[in-house]
């Protein structure tokens with residue numbers, strides 16, 4: 001088959017031409033129809049959004065055959081369905097991705113051109129659904145792409161937030177947040193299912209009663225009930241013939257509340273109830289802020305978990321008449337602890353609503369659920385104060401007590417007398433104020449627990465979940481994260497995609513190990529120049545966007561040195577700032593100094609309540625202003641803060657990077673996934689041995705990776721030996737100069753107070769060991785600068801990075817989840 005495709009006969013060409021032509025004609029017709037019948041617009045009045053909507057509907061229509069087929073598989077009892085429960089799905093714009101996966105990008109372009117429209121302009125029209133904070137939500141989206149591509153029946157379950165992650169603007173160097181009104185102009189990709197709704201109870205109390213069989217049972221009498229309505233979005237696999245389902249829940253008021261509104265007083269009460277109900281799915285919470293006390297957040301988690309589990313129970317009962325076999329129908333993955341209330345909710349559904357005995361229910365629950373941990377940061381581990389938990393989920397608290405009682409009894413049986421161990425393992429934290437520890441709940445209720453990179457899984461076993469690992473080592477496994485090459489290469493880097501495909505065919509899109517086929521061309525002159533040309537073009541495009549959004553002019557010939565990710569102290573954006581100031585000082589001391597010209601590109605949002613992170617953004621911008629405008633620098637260094645980093649912007653940034661900054665303190669970044677996107681697009685990495693960096697370096701080869709800094713073990717040794725940042729400050733001249741300048745107001749118009757909190761933290765605590773890693777980082781960056789001057793060698797390293805990135809495809813990760821955790825298989829080919 002391959003040879004036919006490679007050497008088409010004239011007859012084949014004719015047929016292909018015809019097929020293409022008819023696809024173009026059909027699309028043209030469909031777009032015009034939707035413009036008229038769906039958008040109700042005559043051609044003369046159609047806005048860009050009308051054209052976008054019409055095109056989107058025409059594309060969605062083309063997904064329906066596969067989608068309906070996939071939906072009908074839900075009823076097939078032979079097929080296990082993967083149910084991915086996630087409070088976040090950072091899908092990114094749908095249109096481009098669907099055109100890629102359906103293989104109709106070019107026909108769409110032609111059809112629009114014939115209608116006088118530009119596809120690229122319509123692609124820019126789409127408001128991206130920002131229903132996630134960063135890596136964790138984007139991972140869920142990559143996994144849905146891979147599930148559909150690998151033909152695995154799957155449903156992604158989450159929340160249809162009315163407002164996603166805020167839009168970021170930069171005003172006077174500070175971050176300003178604006179609400180994300182992504183639904184403002186309509187969402188052509190979703191289909192509302194008003195008939196698929198579930199009631200979700202909140203608050204109230206529980207009562208015991210004896211049922212007709214004489215068993216004591218529990219009834220939950222809530223003080224509120226809300227309704228979840230399903231909104232479905234199709235997720236097309238890459239030319240796989242399978243389209244999976246993303247089902248997001250919107251909260252609404254239960255009608256019965258409105259009907260009670262027969263007098264004025266009740267009318268207002270009914271309106272209040274409606275407001276409360278609709279608030280639940282109103283807004284995505286930014287992470288990196290303390291959760292304690294955010295009752296609404298717990299309400300959101302329970303709301304979507306309950307709707308999703310009720311939906312699975314309904315689907316299962318369409319297949320079988322008993323829930324005994326529920327675990328054969330669904331493999332439910334808990335994406336972090338956000339959905340971990342599922343442990344108690346599935347127990348409640350089985351025991352209270354379906355009259356199961358406790359032990360049978362527990363067996364089903366554990367066989368169904370599995371838990372992925374995504375962080376080791378203690379402050380990010382979810383825990384809910386008991387009184388708050390009890391006020392929202394009184395029945396679940398009882399169930400959790402019972403789960404905990406039985407679990408700790410088992411522990412005590414094996415480890416007699418070890419009360420400390422029991423206290424450490426307990427789902428209830430009893431040290432001082434009492435909390436429900438969600439990671440413990442998820443661990444106890446799951447048959448598999450995984451970390452997201454090899455190092456992270458090891459650290460999980462040694463730290464956060466040490467006691468669990470010691471009592472149940474068999475539950476633990478590692479699944480290193482991956483990203484989809486469809487969005488992160490084919491869609492976002494068409495130039496490189498074309499070049500690679502010309503050389504090795506397009507098999508790598510679904511089998512990226514084939515990228516190894518590029519290795520023989522590493523030293524090939526023509527290939528190298530073509531490779532450089534693609535990178536250069538991507539950099540020019542980004543330079544244009546930077547100019548338009550920030551007014552800053554950057555040189556595409558300079559080294560594009562990029563640090564884009566959420567702003568967090570552990571990710572050490574301020575270490576990068578220290579590096580830039582160091583280079584700046586070298587120029588100031590010797591204006592003729594031979595520095596490799598660089599463009600430093602920062603991007604990322606700070607949680608609105610995270611003061612230090614916001615101050616870091618201000619520092620980047622203030623420092624940038626000074627550096628960019630200094631005549632001594634003569635444009636050799638340029639600092640850019642690219643506002644509103646999101647999926648859409650990422651698609652422009654990763655392909656244009658020369659250097660990928662992965663500089664977190666070792667042991668803090670669970671995996672990282674941006675690191676993979678950069679390397680897949682030919683950027684070289686400067687990084688610590690943290691998260692998936694370790695494995696990326698193993699794959700691409702140590703000689704093609706710029707490594708620096710303390711290891712996780714050294715970090716923990718240094719800390720336990722009593723780390724004193726002042727010692728490092730005292731010893732390193734360039735470091736001291738840079739810190740003194742920040743403190744002295746060089747970047748704040750003489751204001752010594754502005755960055756004082758940052759400076760004080762660095763000098764007195766430095767939790768993330770910037771000072772200890774500073775010199776190693778600077779030295780390594782000097783090696784980067786030298787390497788970039790050897791264009792040939794740099795290009796070779798870039799090619800080898802891409803050639804060896806196969807492991808980091810989300811397809812590989814999903815295959816591992818399927819075989820090691822879910823026991824799920826692909827649908828047979830039709």
Ligand code: GLS
Nearest residue numbers: 135136374452669670671672673
């Ligand atoms: C995160 C981690 O911080 C990232 O390192 C990881 O790549 C991602 C996906 O596993 O999950 N955990 C988290 O809470 N947000 C993340 O991005």
